[in-house]
Amino acid sequence: MAVNVETLEKLERKITLTLPVETIQNEVNARLRKLARSVKMDGFRPGKVPMSIVTQQYGYSVQYEVMNDKVGEAFFSAANEANLRVAGQPTITEKDGAPEGQVAFDAVFEVFPDVKIGDLATAEIEKATAQVSDAAVERTIEILRKQRRTFAQRAKDAAAEEGDRVTIDFAGKIDGEPFEGGKAEDFQFVIGEGQMLKEFEDAVRGMKLGESKTFPLAFPADYHGKDVAGKTADFLVTVKKIEAAHLPEVNEQLAKSLGVKDGTVEGLHADIRKNLAREVQARVTARNKQAVMDALAAKAELELPKSSVQAEVDRMVESARADLKARGLKDVEKLPIPEDSFRPQAERRVRLGLILAELVRTANLQARPEQVRAQVEELAASYEKPEEVVRYYYADNRRLADVEAMVLENNVTEHVLGLAKVTERTLDFDELMGQQ
Incomplete structure (x- = not known):
């Protein structure tokens, strides 16, 4: 049976759902009978409570539960049949005038937009590079000496x-x-x-x-x-x-106090250069990723689902409350946090999320297992026991998903830089490290 989808406004759609009353009632009766086998009430042995009393006590809540389940099933079945990509949860209201023996509902919801990405070959992006200078290594050593003065x-x-x-x-x-x-x-x-x-x-x-x-x-x-x-x-x-x-002298004693494995001054310089290079690479990558995201946002055309933006705003507000609570503030649940202050950032996140999803799909930029493994090992390299850090990430799918997201963004960054008009700029070490 064809599903009639009504376009209300931009991404907003409406579907009318009808369900047989008999189907709903049969499911209600089945759940009440199942409930009666285990329900406990004063004066009755377990499983011996009369159905009339079970219905009187639990009928309304079971009816509500069944109605939600059946309407939800009907909605997602209709959405799948109509090949709709639903954004957020639908708003469902009962509708008058249903045929006899039927109950009708209107489901109003949003769909994800079509994302049109312009010609990335015309995008102009500044790609940053940077090196660790000898002066940067020496300044870092001076900082370490001051910390031990x-x-x-x-x-x-x-x-x-x-x-x-x-x-x-x-x-x-x-x-x-x-x-x-x-x-x-x-x-x-x-x-x-x-x-x-x-x-x-x-x-x-x-x-x-x-x-x-x-x-x-x-x-x-x-x-x-x-x-x-x-x-x-x-x-x-x-x-x-x-x-x-x-200040302590730059000698083997200082090197050993800083955990340099071979305990030499040469090893101290090498360790510092390696750590600075890792930090430089991370900052250059973040800067170039930001430049790519800005270019994508400028080249893409799409409508934003209001429900997705609001969900992101809600998530950011809750995160802010959790941060305040961690800082020792009390009654943070009652603290008014203006949602509008988060909305621009939430809109950008949703916009970029939709753009990236479209680009990953069309250009086949999914994170490969070997890329994820390499990223995890790179994150673990700065720790004393990297193998334990690797196990830490692979022990939790949520942590691993965060790494996969990093790899995916790196794939998108490299893909776009390969298409765009790129101008390379070598940044001074101090300039790069001074940027947030």
Whole structure:
């Protein structure tokens, strides 16, 4: 029997479903009889409760359950017969005027759109490349040395210098009045590392042990403390301790402390270069993937199913609530989270998801098992026991599905870059690492 599908608006469709009342009632009776064999009620032995009482107690809920099941089956059967790709769940309402012995329902729903992808050969994409420089390796070693530095007190007559750790007391006033957060005792910071405002560091630099100084400090207009932003305070600072930093030498001892297998300086450089290269590759891949996704979004024409967008918005809101709860916030379920703030991102995700699905289907870009395995091994390579990480991924289908999605996106990226007008640009290491 042909299914009559009515187009309401863009992706919205309607199907009218009819079901024989007898079929529904027969299923209700069958479920009630099955229920009667195990239901327990005071005054009756199990399985001996009269059907009239079982029907009175459970008839409505069973009727509701059967109606939902039968209407759902009828809907998906009709949708399959009409070759419809249904997006989201249908809205089903009972309809008046059904023939005698029948019950009718209207099912309103959305279908997935036809995705038209333009000529990718005309897409212009900038493809990034980057290398790990010797300077980047040396800077990383310096960072590691700083993380392992020690401090020793300077001579009493020595002035505080760049890189020294100072211990101070300070008290600030605005218009002669103390303000919240403007006072501290035995406060430590390292000069030149940006923990304090530049004007504060400049005032302390050059001071000696036991010396006090009063100086003005103008808070920036965009300062995070709104009560003092844009205002000028007078600070009294007293230096209580000055300590010089001592960095460890770049030697075998440092290499061993950092877990370098052969414990050599050459091995330290090699390990750092390898780790930086892995990070560079990850960032270049992410940047190029983003450029490809932007190009696809610009070249594709499609309508977005409202139900799919709303489902993604709901998922993002729930994720935000879970994040807030993990941060220790209470009653996050009652916290109002504006959905509109997530809608643009949700629309982009749905749009790209539909575009990628179409491109994967038409260009046969599915993730192959050997690609998934290679990706898992690459993810595991940075861990101390990579074989355990590999087992971790293969032990859970959801984790493996996440990797498959990564591979699929990589396949799409390579496919599009092979078709588009690509301009290669070599990024400076610092430029690449400074990007989010």
